[in-house]
Amino acid sequence: MEKSxxxxxxxxxxxxxxxxxxxIREAAESAGLDxxxxxxxxxxxxxxxxxxxxxxxxxxxxxxxxxxVHDESKLTISLSDNAHxxxxxxxxxxxxxxxxxxxRILGGMGVLLVKQSTDMVKYQSPAGGGNTLIMTKYxxxxxxxxxxxxxxxxxxxxEFFSNMPTEMINSLCAASSIEHFEKGSAIFKKGxxxxxxxxxxxxxxxxxxxxxxxxxxxxxxxxxxxAAFEDKPRTASITAxxxxxxxxxxxxxxxxxMSQFPDSGIEVARSLCKRLRxxxxxxxxxxxNSARMEQELEIGRKIQIGFITDPLPEVPGWELGAYxxxxxxxAGDFYDVFNxxxxxxxxxxxxxxxxxxxxxxxxxxxxxxxLRSTAKMHEYSxxxxxxxxxxxxxxxxxxxxxxxxxxxxxxxxxxxxxxxxTIFFGLLEPETGHLCYINAGHEAPFIISQGxxxxxxxxxxxxxxxxxxxxxRVGEVSLEKNETLFxxxxxxxxxxxxxxxxxxxxxxxxxxxxxxxxxxxKKIIDEIKDHMGDAPQFDDITILSVSxx
Amino acid sequence: MxxxxxxxxxxxxxxxxxxxxxxxxxDANSHQELDAKAAEIIAGGAKHILLDLAQxxxxxxxxxxxxxxxxxxxxxxxSSGSGLRLLKPSAxxxxxxEAMGFDEYIPTHDDINEAxxxx
Numbered sequence: 001m002e003k004s005x006x007x008x009x010x011x012x013x014x015x016x017x018x019x020x021x022x023x024i025r026e027a028a029e030s031a032g033l034d035x036x037x038x039x040x041x042x043x044x045x046x047x048x049x050x051x052x053x054x055x056x057x058x059x060x061x062x063x064x065x066x067x068x069v070h071d072e073s074k075l076t077i078s079l080s081d082n083a084h085x086x087x088x089x090x091x092x093x094x095x096x097x098x099x100x101x102x103x104r105i106l107g108g109m110g111v112l113l114v115k116q117s118t119d120m121v122k123y124q125s126p127a128g129g130g131n132t133l134i135m136t137k138y139x140x141x142x143x144x145x146x147x148x149x150x151x152x153x154x155x156x157x158x159e160f161f162s163n164m165p166t167e168m169i170n171s172l173c174a175a176s177s178i179e180h181f182e183k184g185s186a187i188f189k190k191g192x193x194x195x196x197x198x199x200x201x202x203x204x205x206x207x208x209x210x211x212x213x214x215x216x217x218x219x220x221x222x223x224x225x226x227a228a229f230e231d232k233p234r235t236a237s238i239t240a241x242x243x244x245x246x247x248x249x250x251x252x253x254x255x256x257x258m259s260q261f262p263d264s265g266i267e268v269a270r271s272l273c274k275r276l277r278x279x280x281x282x283x284x285x286x287x288x289n290s291a292r293m294e295q296e297l298e299i300g301r302k303i304q305i306g307f308i309t310d311p312l313p314e315v316p317g318w319e320l321g322a323y324x325x326x327x328x329x330x331a332g333d334f335y336d337v338f339n340x341x342x343x344x345x346x347x348x349x350x351x352x353x354x355x356x357x358x359x360x361x362x363x364x365x366x367x368x369x370x371l372r373s374t375a376k377m378h379e380y381s382x383x384x385x386x387x388x389x390x391x392x393x394x395x396x397x398x399x400x401x402x403x404x405x406x407x408x409x410x411x412x413x414x415x416x417x418x419x420x421x422t423i424f425f426g427l428l429e430p431e432t433g434h435l436c437y438i439n440a441g442h443e444a445p446f447i448i449s450q451g452x453x454x455x456x457x458x459x460x461x462x463x464x465x466x467x468x469x470x471x472x473r474v475g476e477v478s479l480e481k482n483e484t485l486f487x488x489x490x491x492x493x494x495x496x497x498x499x500x501x502x503x504x505x506x507x508x509x510x511x512x513x514x515x516x517x518x519x520x521x522k523k524i525i526d527e528i529k530d531h532m533g534d535a536p537q538f539d540d541i542t543i544l545s546v547s548x549x
Numbered sequence: 550m551x552x553x554x555x556x557x558x559x560x561x562x563x564x565x566x567x568x569x570x571x572x573x574x575x576d577a578n579s580h581q582e583l584d585a586k587a588a589e590i591i592a593g594g595a596k597h598i599l600l601d602l603a604q605x606x607x608x609x610x611x612x613x614x615x616x617x618x619x620x621x622x623x624x625x626x627x628s629s630g631s632g633l634r635l636l637k638p639s640a641x642x643x644x645x646x647e648a649m650g651f652d653e654y655i656p657t658h659d660d661i662n663e664a665x666x667x668x
Binding site for chain 1: 574576577578607609610611613614617620621640641645648649650651653654655
């Protein structure tokens with residue numbers, strides 16, 4: 001096979017990019033590339049050189065050696081430098097082409113162009129240091145090419161097979177065939193017997209586990225190669241993402257051809273090692289990412305705990321108890337206790353934002369802030385305080401204002417998310433024991449009096465956050481001496497043990513009746529924990545108890 | 550190789566449009582001139598820029614980064630429609646615009662009157 005060589009050495013300086021392009025244009029012309037092909041290889045080399053200049057050598061000076069080799073079918077360009085070892089093809093950031101343009105981070109665009117504009121690109125780390133990037137461009141594209149030349153090109157460009165001996169590749173080609181799959185059809189499914197190896201020659205395929213897409217395969221990616229060496233079921237499913245053409249090579253053929261070329265063993269081992277190394281890196285990167293995420297969640301947890309009132313404010317003549325435990329790092333439940341206008345009134349809130357985890361936690365901070373800020377508007381506001389204070393004489397109006405404002409705000413601003421909270425919000429006058437409240441779709445709190453359930457504070461309106469303009473009725477009740485208000489979230493009654501048995505409302509009621517008001521919260525929590533044992537907690541658990549002494 | 554030369558003219562359609570005529574190569578070296586010229590024009594109050602690429606001989610990813618910068622800078626002032634349009638980009642640039650999904654945001658035109666009136 002006739003080969004032709006030329007090379008160019010330039011200093012690492014972006015001023016030299018134009019002369020590198022001229023060199024590539026001439027090489028492309030003598031290799032017989034058409035105009036589009038010449039432009040593409042030119043762009044790929046230019047991007048790769050700009051990468052070496054800006055990221056490889058940075059401010060150091062050094063040489064870039066560009067060499068061009070061509071035979072009758074393809075042009076191969078090698079770029080060698082003495083910069084610190086860096087594989088541009090493995091860089092973590094790749095341009096996100098689906099994001100809106102003004103939101104994009106444009107790093108990685110150059111490498112993407114290199115990959116898109118060549119038929120094959122390979123990185124090598126020479127023993128003597130530095131980097132070598134090898135790019136190949138074929139003189140003619142696949143259109144109209146014979147099956148045998150498409151198959152040959154696929155093997156030459158496949159990362160897995162490209163380093164194998166030429167004679168072996170020729171034998172592999174002869175044993176292979178081209179197959180076409182329509183968009184959406186399965187090439188194989190997880191668990192199928194593995195009998196073939198494939199190389200993509202046109203279109204894209206998804207590697208997936210059920211609905212979860214793990215990777216996308218593009219031109220010259222090899223898949224199913226593990227099956228070539230061991231007779232085991234497929235470890236993932238592959239489906240054509242677009243209309244797809246592949247080269248298929250049967251397991252028996254590959255084993256037989258390998259046995260004819262014993263020297264190929266080392267190259268096969270090398271390719272398999274590379275696969276293993278790539279996977280290991282992915283696993284390590286994944287673990288690092290999840291460690292980072294855990295750290296972020298821990299920060300979120302700390303911030304959220306800061307939203308939970310602790311210690312509770314002192315209310316003379318009353319004993320207050322509260323408990324909060326998130327099922328995950330962050331929670332949708334919360335309670336809040338705060339004085340309004342000195343000690344004249346106390347706001348009492350227990351709420352459960354639907355869902356769990358980060359989304360619920362973000363909404364929890366929103367609900368909590370809106371309720372508290374509307375309740376204490378007159379204290380925070382700079383406007384005439386006498387006008388603002390008038391609302392305090394009508395605690396029922398204040399409650400309505402808080403809940404309706406919060407409801408309207410969330411439903412109109414975040415309605416599309418369908419996030420809502422069930423909320424019990426009471427305003428207690430400690431002096432008299434008078435409590436007015438809104439129960440917005442929340443578990444009805446208990447009033448316990450002398451070992452009996454005196455009453456439950458049932459719904460006075462819908463959940464908060466879904467129905468703009470919803471109206472809420474205000475309930476009223478009086479707490480006498482030795483009576484207790486006990487409010488909670490369904491994480492209490494729904495707590496399950498290892499046998500999946502619920503704690504149940506009956507059990508809660510029997511405890512409420514039996515136990516004295518002293519340390520009631522702690523006694524209930526001890527019982528719930530005893531019930532749960534080692535079983536995982538599925539829902540946030542929140543309790544608030546208020547007893548008049 | 551051909552050096553980058555940028556000249557500027559004004560053209561009025563429904564709105565005033567600044568036309569930047571770019572000739573020569575835009576690469577990792579020369580894109581800075583394009584960036585600087587565009588920044589100067591935007592600082593001078595231009596809201597609509599037509600990038601005339603009829604004489605542009607080569608564009609690397611650096612050129613796309615420059616377009617992104619111009620697009621974003623114009624977008625900050627005027628969110629209704631793109632403030633940047635291209636005139637007569639080469640087939641190669643058109644292909645890359647599509648491959649990188651830029652074409653959805655930065656429209657291209659082959660006729661200057663049509664381009665100017667599209668703003």
